[in-house]
Amino acid sequence: MLELKKYRGHIRNWEALCEELSIDKNLSREQREKEILLKGFSTWGKKLPDHLYGMFAFAIWDQETQKLTCIRDQFGTKPFYYYQTADNQLLYGTLISDIMEQDGFVRELNESMLQIYLTLTYVAGEDTFFKGVKKLMPGCILEWQQGELSIERYWTPEFHPDRSKSLEDYADEIHTTLEQMMREVKTPDETAESFLSGGVDSSYVLAMSDAKRADSCGYDEERFDESRIARKTADLLGVEHSVAKITPEQFFEVVPYVMYHMEQPLGDASAIVFTLGCQATAAHTKLCYSGEGADEFFGGYNMYRNAERYGDNLKTFYVGNTNIMKEEEKQRILKHYDPSVLPIHLVEQIYKETEGLDPLTKMSDVDIQIWLEGDIYLNVDKMSTAAGLEIRMPLTDRRIFDIASRMPSEYKVNEEQNKVAFRTAAAKVLPEEIAFRKKLGFIVPIRLWLADEQYNADVRRLLNSDICGMFFRMDEIQAIYQEYVDGNSDLWRKIWTIYTFLVWYEEYFVKR
8 A cells, every 4th residue: 555645746747657557647637646656656666756757756655565765856856855853753845844843853953054055055965954854865765664764866967978969960859859848848728927037048948838928027227137138038929028026125025035935045146036036926827937957958057168177177176056155264254164064075976977077067967966956946946836836847857958968068068159059959949149148147136235225234134143143253254244345246145145044044043
């Protein structure tokens, strides 16, 4: 007797699986996905995730063997957490709050995670800020039986460059595969909108979808506002376009809400804007597309163009897309610094897995395994869930990754352009000026707002608080803040990352 104890996700290839497993296709989505997981597990056991395309994190209890099996999808689009109690019980869930509400949980801070956070601006690896609460990592299976816990990895990103195909061949393959994704990503009776920035990823997804409305965020500060570019794309594709205009007052007001629902601190300022965008979009739809995954798979970040220059030196410093604070600075500002807690330890195994591959592939793999899971997918999942909005990401799929894993790096990045093959594919349905537009990123006017006393009262409050004094040397923090206010705007990330940790700590350890 199998019981589905926990599940969050969306199974794309449900039609084929219903046929293979003799499941009624007319069942509700909730019921058919439950049947797919239970019958699939009964049929394939731990090989079940090899048969699933989509997003998933679930736990299945086998009454006969008294064994719990928990599985997280290959890229970690949906979170899964677990915790062993003092009397050796296993608490688990797709939210940390699932665990906190159960008997045996003891709320304690894992202060060592602060050192990782101050470098990366997000929580990477299996540990969390709650002592004893761990993440089941992407592509992993957890088994719990008779008080014994074991974890094994069922999927690892692998790269096998194939130069027998041309750039155009790969672009064609991306395009035809995305066509298939868009047929699977929703059922005909569902209506979806699509997030739209000024970038190629969201523009390509919108162009390939049947969405009749696109949703963007914008600002009064024109040089940061991508919504004007997005509107041109929406007009070109003949879809309605709505813009959530984000004000600095809204931005700062929602920070505690974000850190509470994120369940872990996140120093990515775009997460605040994304939250407001989700709330605005949820007012008129419950389903939305988003374009995450393409940058990491296909070489989208501008820093990737330096990969060859970094060479083998990468493994000494590259820990992912963000690296804002060196060890010497953390040692100087933290009251409790542990020299054994180093971010580089999180990626050592990844560099072993990519030994012999080119530098761009190594950088991409670090970001696929560390940054995507720890920042991007966490943000998408937590903030959309809090807003009551379901987000599906057509570009995050093993079949899309399979193309990227075979593509030589010179088809991803060259001296002039990033994401070359992907942009070439997008140009099949978008004008070249959109498909090959320079990457901007999801930019936020935070470096301006954070220094403005009209808006930053809570930042100043917490940087001068007893909470801050528990973890940081106050004179050092004030020196960084003063230098920032005096004009060194590059310091905004450090201020913001410290502030978001303090907000999160106040939400979970002071206000509770």
